[in-house]
Amino acid sequence: MSRPMSANFHDILAERGFIAQSTDAEIRARFAGPAPVTAYIGFDPTADSLHVGSLVPIMGLYWLQQCGHRPLVVVGGATALVGDPSGKTEARKMLSREDVQANAQAIARQIGSVVRFDDSATGAVLLDNADWLASLTWIDLLREAGPHFSVNRMLTMDSVKGRLEGNGISFLEFNYMVMQAYDFRQLYRSHGCTVQMGGQDQWGNIVMGLELARRTDEAHLAGLTFPLVTRSDGGKFGKSEKGNIWLSPERTPPYEFYQFWRNVGDADVRKFLGFFTTLPMAQVDALTAEGGAAINHAKEVLAYEVTRLIHGQAAADAAKASAQAAFSAAKDVSGDAIPHAALAAAELAPGIGILALCVKAGLATSNGEARRLIAGGGLSLNDQPVADDKRVVTPTDAVEGRLVIRAGKKRWFRFDIG
């Protein structure tokens, strides 16, 4: 498979805002040659799903593949057993090996919806660093790799420094960067991998690997980091009322996923279109050229495109249709993508307290929270404001066999009576 000569990977990344730092000025030339370049990104299998924060590196792999290079997806089966100290102020809990393996499988499936895995020259390859790290022995590792790591230097790494100033760092975590450096060299040896990419917090780890390979193998590897995605208003990216926005439809339903992107701030739309969609930048510029309310169209495109990429065309169509219906004047919330559940007529017949119904719908986590919601004027039933927290909902409240309760303007839940 030959590479299309038109697009240089580095140019695309630069144009789309993906490059935070790179290890050498000539890195662009690495991607300009006729042969595919093999590059890797590591993912931590600390949960059974990635969240939207991981979408930046995933898109990095996507473009790498589109430009005719080969992505390696390294799941940190071994490193997850240790825990990355980067960006944390305290230790994370250790996971069992079974958990890590199950998580790794789930994560690989998610990446697979964006990146093609196969045996071709540009097909992505899934690897688990436990395959080479787990069998190492302590003494061999110390003798072979140990001399090439300067503790003085390691102590100056941001990832470590943060912890030295915080609650301390354990020896276990201190070894994380050694493991990751070892990974890079290992992938160079086994797969001819010459580039590692990652989030900006991975800079130190990437540099360690590069130095190790230079010292032991005289290899000239390169690294590239992606910027930390921030929100223009200073809030954390990828968080919502309910916490993280996940890629798995079980944790974050596609409708909610769509809504997350639909609700980004004006100032972030252009940046996010560059990061999280595959639309040509010329089109992105056209979409975001107009300011003011016109930006809403760009947000719809953003939400649709990202949802399509992760959850597929059908889910994106459904989410879009439901959102448009629900937020239009008619407030039609009959669509399948709107969060809903069946409610047995027999259960409703004797009457259900509005508080209980709220909790059942997941709009509040306790009766007290539901009560506060009502006190604040934020709850409505079938579009009628609910002012009385003692309100009992009966079958006569159902409209066309449905009960629609709404918390605030954006959170809905529908019960289908049956």
Place this chain on the structure above:
RNA sequence: GGGUAGAUUCCGGAGUGGCCAAACGGGGCAGACUGUAAAUCUGCUGUCUUACGACUUCGAAGGUUCGAAUCCUUCUCUGCCCA
């Protein structure tokens, strides 16, 4: 090993016998305004309760007291310093 400081509700961080479900800030939720935006203003932010109130919470377990997040004992964990 020795010394010393600390562990508070989602986070940071006050509180050092009753006025503490616990200041203040952040975060979060809701209302107003809007464009399903931002900014701003307002209210709420342990559980149960119509309410009165009850119950659980201040690292863990015991104890003193009419009464403890606050005092005592032991334990666990952490920071810093010394050797």
